[in-house]
Structure formats: structure tokens, C-alpha cells
Amino acid sequence: METSAGGRVWRHGSEFELLRRSMSFAVLAFVAMVPLLVVVAAIDPLDRAGFERWIINGMGLEDSAAAESVRDLFSSPQQVIDTTSVLSAVLLAFFGVTFAASVQTGYEKIWDLPPSRTRHKVWRQVVWLAVLTLYLFAEVESEEMLRSGAPQTVAYVVLTLVFGFLFFWWAQHFLLTGRMPWPALLPGAVATVVGLAGLRGFSYFVFSPLLVSSTRSYGPAGTLLIVQSWFIGVGFVVYGGSLFGHHVYRWTTPAVR
Template identity: 50%
Template sequence: MPFTFGAPEDDHAAHHGHWFARLHRWVLSSWIGVVWNRGREMELMHRAMGFAALSFLTLLPLLVVVAAADLARGQGFARWLVQGLGVSEVSQEEVERMFGRPGQALQRTTALGLAALAAFGVTFGAAVQTGYERVWALPAARWHTMWRHFVWLAVLTGSLLLFFAAPTPEEASAVKSVLVAGVDVVGAFVFFWWSQRLLLCGRIRWRALVPGAAATALGLLGLRIFSQHVFSPLIASNTVTYGPFGTVLVLQSWLVGVGFVVYGGALVGRLFHERLERRWPPVPGER
């Protein structure tokens, strides 16, 4: 009988490979593995980056004009953005310097320009609708549902007006800040619950959309806390290194985070709903 060298090592390698394969199968069948695979299938990060690019090109110019029209407070979009990011006073000055004085945008915008901004904003609503359809594995909606994009954009603008009307942390006590944060979470939950129902053209039941709206609202709250501790110092440091372009880079990164939360929250909500419905792992196309 021939003598073979290295047999114990081969057995150990085979045992190690078997253990790794079992661990790999367990991770793939777990909640984290399913979320990871579904996010990769729908290109979650790619869509989040597209969300940020469209927000910067289509939605932000419209919001700049709308904020300039807020004559009651006259804060402008820079103050809106500062409150949404929760940045410090040093970073606040850099953001306000980048967007200029509040009244300039309104004075230099014509009726035709405002109509163009609104039309571009509608394309942003169409992109969000496409992302939700990918989350739920639905076919693209028909062309006659475009009116939903106009309604969604109008409600989004009004919701942002209400959100930024809340007192800033410097103006409010600790208790009031917590209450305002709670109201913001509830408001975000209602908005994204309704947004999914509207943009998906009623093809998904209200009950199935609840987990996604809750995940999105909590995710945005977490992103706001993260922004206070990470993005706020980055604005100050990047401005020193890159100038005004550094502020743009941080703003784009924040918008990528918002897009990731919006689409990722809807995806987690769908998987959680299917877990409750005892359809696990989820089958693509099932609702």
C-alpha cells in the first residue's frame, strides 16, 4: 500500500472548508444575507448615488427658490440645510456662504425658470418611483400616472416647509428638542408611508408599506445624528482643504446617505413584511 504524505493536513483543510461552507450558507439564509443580496440585486448603492445626483441637479435648485420665498422668516435654503444637517456654527457659515443671500434666488428667477425647475423636480419624483418599483419587483407604471409625480413633489415641498419651520437646537430646550425630533419621526413616517402608496400606484397594500415607512423614518433620524458628529466637522475641514468645493462634496455625501436610507428602508420594510407573512426567504415578484 503506497504511503501518502500530508493526509492529516488534507483532512484538516477539508474539515475547515466544510465548516466555512456551512457558515457561508447560514449567512446567506439569514436576515443580513437576504438584505445584502436583495440590495445588491437592485443596485442599492448605485441608486443612492443617482438619488444624490438628481437631488442636487433638480430638487435643490427648486428648494432654493422656495426657501427664498419664505419671507416670514427669511432664512433661505442655507438655513434649511443647516437645520437638516445639524451642523455646528463654523460649518454653518460655510454652508451659508456657498448658497449666498436668501433673496438673490427669488429676485433672479423668472416665471419660465421656475416652471423649468418644477419640471426638473418632477423627474426626481419619477426616479424615486422607479426605485420603489425595483424594491417591490413591480413593472414600470404607465405614462398616465405622471400626475402622481406632480402631487408628490408638491407635498414634499410643503412637508419640508413644515419641517424647517421647527425651532433649531440652539433656540430650543433639551426637552423641546426631543419632542420636535419625535414629531419629525412621526411626520417622516406618514410622508414615506403615503409616498410609497402614491408612487406605486396603489399596487401594494397600506399594511405592507408600514414597516418600510417606519424603517425610513428611523433611518433618517439616525442619519441626522450621524451628520452632527461626522458631516459637520467634515464641512469645516474640507473647506480648508478644498475650498467651497469641499462643502459640495460633503453635501453630496449626505444626499447619498439620504438616498440609501430612502431605498434601503423600503427594502428592509418589504423583507420584514414578508417575514411576518411567513414567506421567508422572499420570492422575487411576490407581494
């Protein structure tokens, strides 16, 4: 089995500790990244609907009870603005950069690259964090603008797939400081977008009813458990997509086998 293509991917995933890193991704995302995004969503000049709408959009929650469970998990946008100082905003941005550093380290390990020099790291992590925030913001706003009618829905799906692909293709190349050629990273970007689409479908059919039942049984803690499980899935797809793309590149490029 280990000599087969699937066996090599499995062995690489085991060596990379994909599940453990996905769990670390979820914890760090919720601790370091989500608070920053909560503030960004609260100051949204177009529609201060709050970060809960970002989660509802990402999980593809259509059930009103499941969506309401997520809304109850976060403070209102006005309350977030009233309680956020300049110092706390700076600290949130700093913690967000630590999340970017974790993703960068994961990509480097997947591609067996040494850590990049410190002077190349920090500014790239800051830029990646800013672009990620803009990407998520644009996705949520486009879903709000294109939510009615079949043509608008098709346009939203196409835009989500295209911009998702472009973001993850660029993100790998940028965080790896250009040490891998663009063609090598293309399969990973495709795999990541396909995986996220699959995770959205899984969330719709599995996480949505689980949110309702878990909230009824355990209250906000039950809601948080399901949302955190979804973040683990996101981490698994982000790292797993890049890992799979790494092997696709090796299979299709004889010189690097």
C-alpha cells in the first residue's frame, strides 16, 4: 500500500500529523483570528450584521434554528465597537499574525522547505492576514448582494470558486516566499477549493441539524463545539488540499519524483 499513490499521500499525511495540525488550526483560528474578524465585521461600513453572518455563510447554514444558534454565540456589532479600544485592536492584529505564521509553517512542512528568514516572514504574514480578511469580507458581501434569483446564485457560486481558487493559489506561493513555482501550487489550490465546497455541503447536511440538537442539549457550549468542529474541517481541507497538491505535482513532474 505504501508504494501506491494513495499510500504515499497517507504516509505523508501521517508524518505531517494532519489531524493534529487541523485541530491546532481550529484552536488558533478561534483564539487568534476570530476576535479580529469579529471587530472587522462589526465595523463593516456596508452592513453591520456581525461576525455571526460570516460563520453562517461559511458553514452554509440554511436552517433558521441553526443560524439563530450561531447568532446567539456572538455579541452585537455595536457592543463590539463600544468595548474595543485601540490597544485591544492592535493586540488582536498581533494575535492574527500568529495565526498566519502557523499556516505558513504548515505550508513549509508540507513542501519540505526550511523556515524562511525572519525578515521575509512578518510582513508576508501581515499582508496574507489582510488579504484573507478582505477575501472573507468580499465573499460574505457578494452572497448578500447575489442571494435572490437563480442567475444571481449561479454568479455567486462561480465567483466564490474562482476567487477561492485564486486566493489559495496565491496564498501558498506568497507564504512560501516564492520558493515553489506557480504550476506546482495549482493542484493544491484546486483541491482546497473543492474540499471547502464539499465541507460546505457536509455542514449543510450534518452540522446544521447537529447545531440545533447540541444547542438544545448543552446551550452555547454545544454551539461552540459544533462551530469548532467545523473549523477543524477547514484546517483539514486547507492543509490536506496543499498536501494532496504536492503529490499531484510530483506525479505529473517526473523530474521531481
